[in-house]
Amino acid sequence: MSVQFSRQGMAAVPLPVPVPSFVGRLLEARDDPDRARVIAWLVQVDDERLQGFGLTPEDIALLRGIVRHGLA
Helix, strand or coil, X not given: CCCCCCCCCCCCCCCCCCCXXXXXXHHHXXXXXXXXXXXXXXXXXXXXXXXXXXCCXXXXXXXXXXXXXXXX
């Protein structure tokens, strides 16, 4: 069995750009007046329900860390 390669080369394939998570986008929203209200509401929700909302364990840890460090 032999493998043949095209001499034309391959077109550049764009790499997927990571999309920030919901919590990541929430952190980036510095001038948003609703930011603190949303964070305060999310903090009151238990982890199981947050996962039901689609937040990853990393998002939840980040969210808990925001409050613990006073970054909200």
